[in-house]
Amino acid sequence: MLDSKLRFFLQKCLVLEQAKQVHAQLVVNRHNHLESILIHQTLHFTKDFSRNVFNYAKRILQGLQISTRKDSSFSWGCLVRFLSQHRKFKETVSLYMEMHSSGISPSSHAITSVLRACGKTENMIDGNSIHAQALKTGLCGCVYVQTGLVGLYSRLGYIDMAKKAFDDISEKNTVSWNSLLHGYLESGDFDEARRVFDEIPEKDVVSWNLIISSYAKKGDMSNACSLFQAMPLKSSASWNILIGGYVNCREMKLARTYFDAMPQKNSVSWITMVSGYTKSGEVESAEELFRQMFKRDKLVYDAMIACYAQNGKPKDALKLFSQMLESSSDIQPDEITLSSVVSAYSQLGDTSFGSWVESYVTEHGIKFDDLLVTSLIDLYMKGGDFDKAFKLFSKLHKKDTVSYSAMIMGCGINGKAMEANTLFKEMVEKKILPNLVTFTGLLSAYSHSGLVQEGYKCFNSMKDYNLEPSADHYGIMVDMLGRAGRLEEAYELIKSMPMQANAGVWGTLLLASGLHNNVEFGEIACRHCVELETDPSGYLSRLANIYTSVGRWDDARKVREAMEEKKLRKTLGCSWV
Incomplete structure (x- = not known):
């Protein structure tokens, strides 16, 4: 009776806390044989990746290893697939190898998942090893494993091996065809890819999405749009591919048109648009979309935090990060989130956050990837903590x-x-x-x-x-020459610029003129600054100071009187360098 009740609860949608309560009942009542079902259900209903869920399931697995090998193999396979589904590909391979070294026979879905991970990480050595294991265990006759092999060799660019694996499949399904189609697209053989697409007996949404995506990546939005219109059934991914194509072509108005027309938007839809606005510097448009979202997951928060960090709004990025931490215990920052947050702190010159990040990463088992390490290097270097920066740099994998x-x-x-x-x-x-x-x-x-x-x-x-x-590089050169007192060279360099010098470049020359009390170039630089800026009070004040430094009191007085007449006020602390 109790066994039936526990099985009933295990068939329900389980969040982590519920899973722990059910697990406690399993252990107390010695129903450990149901732990494999618990792992499967908990992982199955965890839609967004959770490090806590993964760690909890793995702890249970360590107890299953001494139980029946069949249950243990199934549960390990579930966990391997969980990592692969959530794009933790390097961890997928590591976990599979840990399973293999423990003497546990792989299941077909474990091998299929790890083959996908090897393809995604371009890991040919482990891919070949796993292919050999599949042969040894007799799983190469499974259509899913065979299709996984087609996918592996396709992604790694071994299209002949992929075609051979495809030909060996006795009963090809649409997934098999799609894997071969993907292989030809990845190899750049677009004509052959189109031929395969036309030959697919029963095209599914993935078949259409692959070919539409290939056109979109090439920037051929005319053909991409035509195929999209011809699709008998469109998925959210289909809409996202088209929207993403327009975003990559910087056609934000067309992207927004299709986004607004999309019948059911998902997280990727919102993220694609926010990322597009991020690249085009349209922060307000990104904020507008973010406010419209009823449900915000980690990836949506990541996109908006990155938008702020990449567009010079570090305080807004940190404020949103704080809101993210307070919003839900299920939303946990990872290396992607932390990279953007570190970038925001770097812009503010606050290096103290680096130590917090390193502690948080260690405490929560987050992997130090190269993106996060590079962000920390930038933070420490800008803060003058060279020892930490060089230490992290030396440990970079790539x-x-x-x-x-x-x-x-x-x-x-x-x-x-x-x-x-x-x-x-x-x-x-x-x-x-x-x-x-x-x-x-x-x-x-x-x-x-x-x-x-x-x-x-x-x-x-x-x-x-x-x-x-760029103008910035010219500005640095002007600064370098100005510091050395070579003002005429700096002026000639500005005149030789292929683009119009901005107020920043002329302001640099003005600053150098003040440093060396040079009226001639100070007047030239200030005149250009006044023409380029709506509020030139800071530049005029600097020129007045140059006049004062050489004893031209009347000229200094006239400049300040002109400033008063025009009701210009010097902006304290303003820097134009």
Whole structure:
């Protein structure tokens, strides 16, 4: 009787706290044989990834290992699939290997899930090993495993092996066809992919989505839209693909039109639009959508926090992060969330948050991925904590342009030209291409260190990497020359700019003129600043100070009187450099 009641409860939707209560009854009444059902149900009804749920299920599994191997294999498979479904692909492979090393035979869904994970992480070595295990255990005759092999080799670019695995399937289903279609699309053989699409006996939504997505990725929204209109049945993913295509083409009005027409929006729909507004700098539009959402999951919060952090609104990002933590115990920040939050603190110059993040990550079992580590490096470098930054940098699994640029930028801000130059040389030797941010950091380092010749050489080398200096790079060069007293060179450089110099560049020359009490270039710079800015009071005040420094009291008085007549007020603490 009790067994039936417990089975009844296990068939219901279980959240973590309910699962713990039911589990307690299982243990007290010695119904441990039902633990596999508990794990399956708890994972099945956990729609969003939860580290707490994963850790809890794994603790139960450690007890199942000494129970029947069949139940243990099924439960391990459920947990492997849970990680794969929530895109924790590296963890999926690690958990599968842990299961295998424990002597537990894999289930078909465990192998299918881990093959998908190997494909997503481009892990050919483990993929081949798991293929061999599938052969050894006799699971290669399972259509799901065979389809998983097609998917693995397709994603890794071994299209001939994928085609062979496809041909070996005696009863091909639509998923098998879709895996081969995906393989040809990934290999860039669009003509063959279109042929496979046309041959699929029974196309499903995934078949249509794959081919529409391929057109959208190429920016061919005309064909993508035509196929979308021809679809017999559209899913939310179909709408999201089309919307995402318009977002990537910077066609936000068309994206919004289809978004508004979408019958049932999901989290991805909202996130796609918020991310599009983030890239286009339309923060208010992103906020409008965020306010319209009735249910906000972690990914939606992540998108909006990133929007604030990437558009110079760090305080808003931190305020929303605080609201996220208070909103629900089921919504927990992960490495993606924390990367944006660290970026916000970095903009505010508050390095104390770094220690909190490192403690939080360790306490909650969150993996330190390269994105989060790079964000922490940027935080520590900007705050002058070089030891922590270099320590984290040395532990990076894969150093790329972003991580090197964060280090070089930090060196630049703090005037560490030697360290910045060493990092740049190391970067080039490893054939990692620098970007505009890299050169901003390097030039800043030379400027703060007074290394004019090195700065010139660096500035001129940008063309070697097919990079065109921006107004910011010219501004740094003007600052460097101005600090060295080479004001005429700075002025000539401004005149040679391929784009119109902004008030920031002219303001830099004005500041340097004040530093060296040079009236001639001070007047030139100030005149341009007045033409470019609606409120030039700060620039006029700076010019008045230059007049005063050389004893031209009447000119200084006239400038200040003109400021009063126009009712201009100096903005205290204003910086234009």
